[in-house]
Amino acid sequence: MNKVVFVDRDGTIIREPRGKQVDSLEKLEFTPGIITGLKLLVDSGFKLVMVSNQNARDTSRYRRQSLALIQKKITKLLSGEGIRFEKTFICSHPPGDQCKCRKPRVELMRKYLKSMKVDRDRSFLLGDRETDVGVASDLGLKSIRLTKIKSSSATYVTADALDACQFVLRSMRSASMERKTTETEIAAWVSLDGSGAYDIATGIGFFDHMLAQLVRHSHIDLMLRASGDLHVDEHHTVEDVGIVLGAAIRKALGDKRGIERFAAPLDEALAHVALDLSGRSYLSFNCGFRRERVGDLPTELVEDFFRAFTAGLKATLHISCRGRNDHHNIEAIFKAVARALKLAVALDCRARTLLPSTKGTL
Numbered sequence: 158m159n160k161v162v163f164v165d166r167d168g169t170i171i172r173e174p175r176g177k178q179v180d181s182l183e184k185l186e187f188t189p190g191i192i193t194g195l196k197l198l199v200d201s202g203f204k205l206v207m208v209s210n211q212n213a214r215d216t217s218r219y220r221r222q223s224l225a226l227i228q229k230k231i232t233k234l235l236s237g238e239g240i241r242f243e244k245t246f247i248c249s250h251p252p253g254d255q256c257k258c259r260k261p262r263v264e265l266m267r268k269y270l271k272s273m274k275v276d277r278d279r280s281f282l283l284g285d286r287e288t289d290v291g292v293a294s295d296l297g298l299k300s301i302r303l304t305k306i307k308s309s310s311a312t313y314v315t316a317d318a319l320d321a322c323q324f325v326l327r328s329m330r331s332a333s334m335e336r337k338t339t340e341t342e343i344a345a346w347v348s349l350d351g352s353g354a355y356d357i358a359t360g361i362g363f364f365d366h367m368l369a370q371l372v373r374h375s376h377i378d379l380m381l382r383a384s385g386d387l388h389v390d391e392h393h394t395v396e397d398v399g400i401v402l403g404a405a406i407r408k409a410l411g412d413k414r415g416i417e418r419f420a421a422p423l424d425e426a427l428a429h430v431a432l433d434l435s436g437r438s439y440l441s442f443n444c445g446f447r448r449e450r451v452g453d454l455p456t457e458l459v460e461d462f463f464r465a466f467t468a469g470l471k472a473t474l475h476i477s478c479r480g481r482n483d484h485h486n487i488e489a490i491f492k493a494v495a496r497a498l499k500l501a502v503a504l505d506c507r508a509r510t511l512l513p514s515t516k517g518t519l
Contacts, residue, residue, distance in 0.1 A: 158276035159204050161243070162325060163266065163293075164195070165284030166209035169303050169318070171231065173285070178212065180223045185230060188303070194322025195240045201326055202414060204243040204273075208266065208282075208292075210259050212251050244269055261288040263295045270296060279411075281312075281325050299328065326350075330502075331378075332408035336401045340393040341385035343401040349409050349502045351378030359383040359398055361391050363452030364462075367491045368398075374495035377406070377502070391455055399462040403469025406502070410434065415504045418513040428489035432497040433473040436519045440467045443477040444486065451484050459487055463494070 167173045172186045179185055195205065211224055232242065246265040250256040257264040269275075282293035285303045290311045293300035301321045302311035313324045331348040353373035357365045360383065372379040381402070385394030410416065418434050440463055446456035467474045476494065480486045505513075512519060 158274050158279075160202060160329070161204045161206055161273070161275050161280040162198055163206045163208050163280075163282040163296075163298065165260075165282075165286070165289050166207055166231070166247075168285035169283055170195075170207070170235075178224075179227050182227065182230065185227060187234075188318045190317060190319030191322075192235065192238055192240065194319040195235070196238055198322055198325060199240055201329070202412070203325070205240065206266070206269070207242045207245040207247075208260065208284075209245075209247045211247050211249050243273075261291045261295070263292055266292075266296060279329060281328075283321055283325075287311075301325070329411060330409050332405050334401050334405035334408060336397055338393075338397070340389075341383065341397040343383045343397050344381070345398075345401050345405045346380040347402070347405045347409050348378040349406070351376055354378045356380045359394055360385065360387050361394060361453050363454040364391070364395060364398075366452075367454075367487060368402075370488060370491040371495045371498075374492050375499040375502075377498065391453070392458060392461065395454070395458040395462045396465045399465030400469040403466040403472070405469075406498075407470050407472075410502065412512070413519045414512050416513060417500055417503045417505050418519070419501060428476065428478040428486070428493040430490070430493040430497045431475040432494070432501050434470070434501050434519065435473045436471050437473060438468045438471050439473045440464045441475040441477075444479075444490065446483045446486065447481075448483045451487055454487075456483060456487070459490065
């Protein structure tokens with residue numbers, strides 16, 4: 158499936174003059190930040206598609222030639238920066254024609270969406286008008302509106318073109334995951350490029366506290382709701398949360414291009430952790446606890462949680478700890494895993510397009 162950003166031209170890629178139409182080279186001016194932003198998208202594996210209404214059909218031959226010259230100049234300048242468009246859709250009909258290809262109608266793009274197998278969950282439309290937002294809605298895409306106007310039904314609104322493109326990248330590293338069985342019902346949303354914000358409710362107070370440590374110190378945002386058969390015991394809930402959380406992070410990693418992947422063993426409090434987002438599930442857990450429970454969490458479930466977590470994440474995780482106070486030991490483990498996770502999911506700016514593996518897959 159292809160990740161695609163459909164980009165409006167006038168008002169988004171280039172500034173729109175008062176006369177509404179860029180029909181001479183003197184009027185051609187790129188929107189500040191858009192070239193840097195589009196290059197980031199291309200380097201991150203997105204395909205770009207340009208979409209524009211141009212009202213050229215009823216103009217003079219000279220003006221049509223001028224419009225064609227402008228389009229050629231735009232594509233040439235962007236190509237020189239490494240920004241190439243997979244496809245360009247331009248409707249030349251005036252509004253009075255009531256054609257099916259002029260935005261906000263979507264017939265020009267509908268066939269492309271089917272033939273290119275566009276991943277609609279990970280594709281966007283970037284434009285400056287509310288009609289662009291409507292097009293995105295009709296095509297089942299997320300929308301970003303480039304405007305100073307705050308009132309919009311767009312997924313994201315900003316007046317900064319670079320910020321608009323960066324929002325696409327931030328959104329790519331987020332994911333939702335649900336799991337429902339006869340024993341538990343779990344729903345989680347994660348964002349890898351967050352600030353450590355969380356909203357967690359599992360019904361197990363100490364477990365919630367540990368999950369909060371995990372996300373706060375990894376700078377991963379998490380919203381998680383879990384309901385389970387706590388009247389039986391805590392095991393099913395803890396284990397299934399581990400599966401869902403690990404799977405959500407794995408989904409948010411996408412194809413893993415550009416990530417650091419490895420986190421060297423960390424010393425934080427009394428815990429040692431090494432993590433590899435290897436695509437293979439393995440847990441080495443060398444920790445002994447003296448107490449049967451800490452708060453309302455059975456200590457034996459700490460290992461079960463991380464075993465389920467590595468299964469969902471498909472990662473290799475080594476954990477060891479020692480100490481007298483089991484509350485401190487468990488908290489140190491979660492914090493150390495968090496720090497390892499923070500390093501492993503981080504993007505390496507020098508290798509944003511590379512996969513950190515000689516096998517070609519993770």
